[in-house]
Amino acid sequence: MSYDLAVWEGARPADDRTAGRVFTDLYDRYLDGGPEEPASERVEAYVAALLERWCDVTEDEEGTAPWSAGPLINGASGPLVYFGMSWGMAEEASAYAAGLADSMGLVCFDVQQDRLRP
Template structure:
């Protein structure tokens, strides 16, 4: 049994849903596909981590599926650690990430679906779908395709948030009641979209203050 950690180049101050979405995106692009050469910063980090926990095949190695040097690709490193040594290795992995100004992420603690399951409905190009357990991954996959969209209706009358991929550009909208309270922002990144939709499902609206919105009219 193993415990996994990820480290990548990015914004360490991003919200938890944004960070989870970034992880899903980087994992799909750089680890699910053929590995590429690590960036200089990730290479330096993997060498520092291997210096603390040698990248070898000894009986006491903490690495469950190869060490740092064989598990980095582009801007991300992803390692599996034996469960018995996860706490010790995790502390060092996180500390070194901070020293190298990198993002540390524990996938086992990633946020899952929004908590307001009783009222939330989610609709995509495939129709209404069950609320997924892997929320960040779900949004990422739906919006990866041109013309993909996700609508989150939290059960309040005429109130919803939705995002769509328009030929590679992500657009986020929300409507809070009346048609006069319908806004959109274009060119938003995937992490912010995921965070916004999840907040909307939980009746939290902090994401609104992060962006400059355009009000939509009935003729838009």
């Protein structure tokens, strides 16, 4: 089981309910069923920045990466990236990922709690 976040380009939704609808629409369009697209430049830069902090799980020889699947970029399509973290590192990694998204002008959504991350 993993703790999942979604990060996307666009205006920050007004509230959690709206964010949930935006996430569902983006997920359906870019990751579930439709042809996947290459990650946008901003999403690609975001994933690269995450991987500067922790290596990809596919390259993790010491067991320190928080990601539940890899390569991490495989969860990205167009303006959206959806990724999971192991529960043991979810608090630290999700806080970092949310702060990084905010600093890069991206929206971060907590999929388990159906809420925007500050």
